[in-house]
Amino acid sequence: MKKANVFFCVFLSVCFGSRAVAQTSELKHELRFQISDGIPLAVINGITMSLTDAFSSSFSDYKIKRTGESPMPLVYGLGYRYHVTPRFNVGLDLGYMQFKADYELKKEGDVQEGTRKTNFVLILPSAEYAYMSKRKVRLYGNASAGVTTLSGTSSVGAAANNDKDYSSTVFAFQINPIGVRYGERFGGFAELGFGFKGFLSLGFSARL
Template sequence: MNRKILLSTFLLFCSAGAAFAQQKGTSDISVTVGAATSTDLANLFTNIIAESFTGGAYSTKNFKAGPTFGLTYRYAIANRWMVQADGFYQKMSEDLYVNNEKNGDLKYSYITVGLGTDYRYISKEYFQMYSGAAVAYTSESIDYAGQGEAPKGDGFFNYQVTAAGFRVGKKLAGFAELGFGYKGIANVGVSYQF
């Protein structure tokens, strides 16, 4: 009787190990689109500070933030544990006002490069669920059409916290992530594992 239990337990662990989609050495390439990013928040926060320090002499209106588009490469350094490198691009625009009169148009371009990790706590052949985090640097470029000196672009450190990610499919799959950071509060995409 004990041999049957021992053999059953051994087979159960072997079959569970074979079901992991994130075996050590697996690579994953994904394309992503996201919305409501930390970069949006940084831009809005900068505007509030600038308006406060100038007593309202300088202000912005008609703020528009486009989606962020990204490319991510992940590599499984251990079963279920992946490290990643990614790059994201986002555009924004707003109108600049000086003493309540329109002075010009601002168009921003942001390029973010990040490094991070995620852990697949559910890793089946057709379904994966994970959480992760990343740190990044965001470079800002500004195109200004208006009166006066053009503002200069800047750069800042950024981050991404993925509270929950879901991947559905085998080699080619769709995924969705919820969290906050440079990828957005929500982002979706397609990934290919090999």
């Protein structure tokens, strides 16, 4: 009798567990929100937008000194995934980061304040494969390739004619060979890799 009860309990566990996995696999759509460290974009910003690039056209004879800047910015992202199979999905990631720096421009007795704001927008189509997919734990890797648009303004004082706008669009990518998600319909995830979003991403996702 005890063996029969044990067998019955195991049978129910397998049935309900399989049903839970099946229900999760039937949820084709997934929405994601994530935050990434943004270190590569910060480095790109520092290299491509030097002090002389920001103000040289109108203030080349000024001594330019950086007086402050935003702390290490983060990339805020939204993503969508369509689960083609239980292990493979495709989708789109959008990311945004803003970098701001303040300057002092000095020439003899003339001292002015300048500001530079740069906005990065990432548009990355993505593909993802899960090499382990359990009811609550999913291990995966993904790769994305697309573009990032860079746009910003360098301004000095309050005069509008001192504003200098700039913009550019370049190729962007992100490769995360290690990703883990914990949860069923709602879960948290972490990704390690390299690319324009950074090296570490943390986020929350919902399957619908």
